[in-house]
Amino acid sequence: MSFLYLKVTNNLITNYMKRIIVLTLMMGLLSCGASYAQEKQEEPRGIDNVAYKWGKMALDATASDTEQFKPRPTITSRYLGLIFISIFDAWSVYDETAIPVYLKGVDRKPASEQNLKNKEIAISYAAFGAMKEYYYSDTEMFRKFMTDLGLDPDNASTDPNTPEGVGNLAAMATIEARKNDGSNQYGEVEGSNGEAYFDYTNYSPVNSADENTDINRWQPKYFSDGKGGQYAPGCLTPYWQKVAPITLTAADQFRPGPPPLVGSEQLKKEVQEVVDLQANLSGEEIALVEFMRDGPQSVQQAGHWLKFAQDVSRRDNHTLDEDVKMYFLTEITAMDAFIASWDSKMFYDYARPYALVHEYYKDKTIKAWGGPGKGIIKMKGQEWRPYSPDIFLCPPFPSYTSGHSTISGACAEALRLFTGEEYFGESIELIPGSLTEFDTIHFGKPVTINFPTFTETANMAGMSRVMGGYHIQADNIAGLQLGRDVASQAWQFYNDHLGK
Numbered sequence: 255m256s257f258l259y260l261k262v263t264n265n266l267i268t269n270y271m272k273r274i275i276v277l278t279l280m281m282g283l284l285s286c287g288a289s290y291a292q293e294k295q296e297e298p299r300g301i302d303n304v305a306y307k308w309g310k311m312a313l314d315a316t317a318s319d320t321e322q323f324k325p326r327p328t329i330t331s332r333y334l335g336l337i338f339i340s341i342f343d344a345w346s347v348y349d350e351t352a353i354p355v356y357l358k359g360v361d362r363k364p365a366s367e368q369n370l371k372n373k374e375i376a377i378s379y380a381a382f383g384a385m386k387e388y389y390y391s392d393t394e395m396f397r398k399f400m401t402d403l404g405l406d407p408d409n410a411s412t413d414p415n416t417p418e419g420v421g422n423l424a425a426m427a428t429i430e431a432r433k434n435d436g437s438n439q440y441g442e443v444e445g446s447n448g449e450a451y452f453d454y455t456n457y458s459p460v461n462s463a464d465e466n467t468d469i470n471r472w473q474p475k476y477f478s479d480g481k482g483g484q485y486a487p488g489c490l491t492p493y494w495q496k497v498a499p500i501t502l503t504a505a506d507q508f509r510p511g512p513p514p515l516v517g518s519e520q521l522k523k524e525v526q527e528v529v530d531l532q533a534n535l536s537g538e539e540i541a542l543v544e545f546m547r548d549g550p551q552s553v554q555q556a557g558h559w560l561k562f563a564q565d566v567s568r569r570d571n572h573t574l575d576e577d578v579k580m581y582f583l584t585e586i587t588a589m590d591a592f593i594a595s596w597d598s599k600m601f602y603d604y605a606r607p608y609a610l611v612h613e614y615y616k617d618k619t620i621k622a623w624g625g626p627g628k629g630i631i632k633m634k635g636q637e638w639r640p641y642s643p644d645i646f647l648c649p650p651f652p653s654y655t656s657g658h659s660t661i662s663g664a665c666a667e668a669l670r671l672f673t674g675e676e677y678f679g680e681s682i683e684l685i686p687g688s689l690t691e692f693d694t695i696h697f698g699k700p701v702t703i704n705f706p707t708f709t710e711t712a713n714m715a716g717m718s719r720v721m722g723g724y725h726i727q728a729d730n731i732a733g734l735q736l737g738r739d740v741a742s743q744a745w746q747f748y749n750d751h752l753g754k
Contacts, residue, residue, distance in 0.1 A: 297574075303574040304403070305341070305377060305574045305578045305581065306577050309560060309564055309577065311399055312337055312381075313553050314392075315396075316553040316554065316557040317557070318389070318392050322391060325552060325554060325646070327555055328490065328491045328494045328592050329437070329451060329491065330556060331555070331585075332388075332432075334585045334588065334589070336589075339500070340427075341377045341578055342579070344417075344423075345377050345578045347360055347361075347424075348376060349362075349753075351753035352752055354424070356430075357427045359414075370574065373574055375417035376418075376420045376424070377574075379409070379421025380424040382399075382407065382421070383421065383426065387429050436497040438450065459471070459472055459603075461473035462474065463476055466612075472603050473606075478645050490650050494593060495600050497593050501590050502593065502740065506601070508740060509597055509601065516613070521726070524727045525611060526614075527720065528610075528723055529611060531721045532622055533621040537701050540686040541701050543641055543722040545689075546718040546719070555661040556661065559661065559662070559669075562665070562711070566673060582748070584665055586747070586748070587667075587668040588665055590743070591664035591737050594660065594737075595655050595656075595657045595660040596651075598654060599652040603652050604654035606652075606724065607640070608723070611635060612636045615638065617636070618634070619632055622638045626691045640722055640724055642722065642723070648724060653725055655736050656729040656733035658718070659734045660736050663712045663733060663735065663738045664744070665712075665741070666711055667709075667738045668744060670708040677706070677707060678707050679705070679706065680705045681704045712737070716733060
């Protein structure tokens with residue numbers, strides 16, 4: 255056998271082996287790519303991702319809180335804010351750059367551990383720990399959900415090397431950091447006698463429910479107790495401006511200038527606007543007033559905008575990462591917006607239309623809503639009332655700025671910034687009057703309310719409060735601007751904590 259024959263043969267074999275190796279490598283890469291693509295494709299999105307599910311659980315707990323304790327929007331905004339901070343902090347350990355808010359001493363996990371399963375476990379234990387603290391009455395509901403997720407609700411590990419430990423530590427860090435934040439959650443502030451959320455500022459309204467001595471100041475009003483009697487609720491958390499904000503430098507950082515006072519032409523026109531709007535409400539406007547006000551199972555404004563955020567998640571088919579970040583931004587924005595709004599409310603202690611209409615139209619005949627089942631009738635100005643059920647006639651706290659306007663302006667701007675666009679595109683179908691008239695004859699067939707953009711949705715929310723008779727236009731306009739100012743600060747804080 256010649257040397258040339260052997261050389262040629264060896265070369266053929268060598269080339270053949272090279273081809274096999276190359277093909278093997280290519281097949282391996284294709285297989286890895288297919289597996290990666292399959293893994294990415296199979297990641298739960300929208301309503302199926304675990305962050306979305308915990309968001310829904312938070313909404314259910316907020317509705318339950320409202321049923322048990324009556325509406326307390328300041329308090330539930332704090333709960334939701336802190337729950338989603340806990341979730342974000344647990345998640346941040348498994349992100350490449352994110353920086354937790356309160357979780358300290360836990361190292362960022364290596365890339366090999368930054369996977370979906372670890373994130374799901376960590377945020378679940380963080381959510382569970384925080385919700386048990388703030389919505390303790392529903393602990394059994396949370397335990398069942400943990401079990402449904404295949405997780406042990408009794409796992410109290412604080413081992414930072416496990417996702418369970420990271421989640422538990424994140425919840426514990428948030429709870430501990432906020433124990434003395436001014437909310438008086440535990441009734442530990444001096445003079446509270448252990449009563450949670452006791453007013454340690456000793457606020458007392460200038461006016462009583464029976465006598466209005468200063469028309470520019472807030473006056474409590476009588477509600478039906480639903481049992482044939484009546485009562486005048488006191489001011490809700492009149493110290494809330496003292497709660498430490500998350501993103502703001504101080505509660506008064508963006509405090510607006512003063513509202514118009516009695517005797518001004520502006521106030522005269524704005525009170526007249528409230529009367530005229532109520533007397534001419536269309537079915538669509540009634541439905542908008544009711545939708546933004548919320549009825550039974552209300553989740554308050556922080557929850558309302560969490561619902562809107564979940565609409566975005568479904569619309570855009572969000573991943574867990576996207577929902578964790580979006581809920582975090584939305585709810586810290588709402589929490590700080592409430593603190594800023596309460597700063598303005600308690601600083602100005604301003605009157606509501608309920609009292610202002612009585613003053614401006616006393617003994618004058620006007621057209622107004624007569625109450626459930628009565629429709630629009632003629633009455634004396636001092637008989638006027640907001641378009642609201644007897645059991646919740648008017649929010650029990652000062653008017654300026656509108657809380658709905660402030661929180662809606664803030665959260666709408668936060669969602670606009672997060673998504674990078676104005677488009678919202680949601681709608682709701684309601685029967686006008688169904689959340690106010692209850693067992694009486696409703697206004698007719700269902701109507702559809704469209705929410706085309708985030709900004710327009712906020713504007714609609716704010717305007718609904720004027721149409722419903724809860725606020726004058728000054729409350730609304732100043733509130734929307736205050737909210738947007740808060741959102742700009744929250745957006746900066748959010749990006750700082752993304753570490754980018």
